[in-house]
Amino acid sequence: xxxELFVFYFLAFIAVGSAALLVAMRNIVRSLFxxxxxxxxxxxxxxxxxxxxxxxAQVIIYVGGVLVLMLFAFMLSNKTLLNDVKEGTFGLxxxxxxLVVILLGTIMGYTFLQFASAPPQWIRDAEQExxxxxxxxxxxxxxxxxxxxxxxLPFELVSVFxxxxxxxxxxxxxxxxxx
Amino acid sequence: xxxLDHFLIVSALLFAIGLYATLTKKNTIMVLVxxxxxxNASVLNLVAFGRYDKVLFGxxxxxxxxxxxxxxxVAVALGIVLQVYRHFKxxxxxxxxxxxx
Numbered sequence: 001x002x003x004e005l006f007v008f009y010f011l012a013f014i015a016v017g018s019a020a021l022l023v024a025m026r027n028i029v030r031s032l033f034x035x036x037x038x039x040x041x042x043x044x045x046x047x048x049x050x051x052x053x054x055x056x057a058q059v060i061i062y063v064g065g066v067l068v069l070m071l072f073a074f075m076l077s078n079k080t081l082l083n084d085v086k087e088g089t090f091g092l093x094x095x096x097x098x099l100v101v102i103l104l105g106t107i108m109g110y111t112f113l114q115f116a117s118a119p120p121q122w123i124r125d126a127e128q129e130x131x132x133x134x135x136x137x138x139x140x141x142x143x144x145x146x147x148x149x150x151x152x153l154p155f156e157l158v159s160v161f162x163x164x165x166x167x168x169x170x171x172x173x174x175x176x177x178x179x
Numbered sequence: 180x181x182x183l184d185h186f187l188i189v190s191a192l193l194f195a196i197g198l199y200a201t202l203t204k205k206n207t208i209m210v211l212v213x214x215x216x217x218x219n220a221s222v223l224n225l226v227a228f229g230r231y232d233k234v235l236f237g238x239x240x241x242x243x244x245x246x247x248x249x250x251x252x253v254a255v256a257l258g259i260v261l262q263v264y265r266h267f268k269x270x271x272x273x274x275x276x277x278x279x280x
Contacts, residue, residue, distance in 0.1 A: 069253060151240045
């Protein structure tokens with residue numbers, strides 16, 4: 001238990017810390033690689049929430065797809081890559097935005113703590129009737145069965161939507177044409 | 180088992196950081212990174228609550244859907260960024276000040 005909690009705090013620290021550093025950095029390439037670190041740590045946190053398939057999907061889709069796409073788009077759209085570096089590692093914080101974000105974070109944190117101290121009825125029911133996912137459950141099996149039965153319609157919709165979006169993206173990023 | 184509020188606090192922090200990136204960054208790609216951070220915070224919430232749903236698995240299934248939709252939105256958004264860069268020769272969102280001329 002203690003080790004579990006320690007590893008959880010470690011991963012949470014990496015995720016939040018590299019996200020904060022990502023925001024503070026001025027060099028965009030470094031920020032993107034810190035985003036990589038954040039996504040990996042988040043995948044670890046998903047494993048702690050007993051969602052191992054979601055963690056794998058996160059690693060494959062985000063780290064393998066989205067981040068590479070972002071790096072490519074960055075390289076195709078930036079001339080002043082090396083000029084940024086000489087102005088210092090960290091930019092100055094923008095105080096109004098920082099104020100808004102700190103206020104929102106405090107409100108969200110406070111609400112979440114209140115929420116977790118008095119959980120809603122369905123969570124208490126699940127705890128009493130022992131419907132919580134445990135570490136020995138075969139979650140991938142349940143997930144596959146549920147995707148193919150109860151969630152079949154959203155699954156098909158999402159797959160068609162993904163195809164449409166990728167075709168549209170490929171069409172839009174094309175060079176030349178009528179624009 | 181990790182208690183629920185730990186996940187919720189981590190996701191609140193990530194959401195706030197993502198909002199800060201979206202509000203302040205001078206590069207559209209970094210704005211997108213902020214949006215992705217916020218989406219990931221919400222996925223963390225979905226997964227954390229999905230642990231209490233052994234029968235329906237709603238949290239995990241919809242976490243997968245959210246990840247797929249985020250990937251689709253990133254692909255489209257980066258296509259738009261490339262086209263806008265060709266038009267304005269800039270990726271700073273404050274420079275995008277006119278519609279099609």
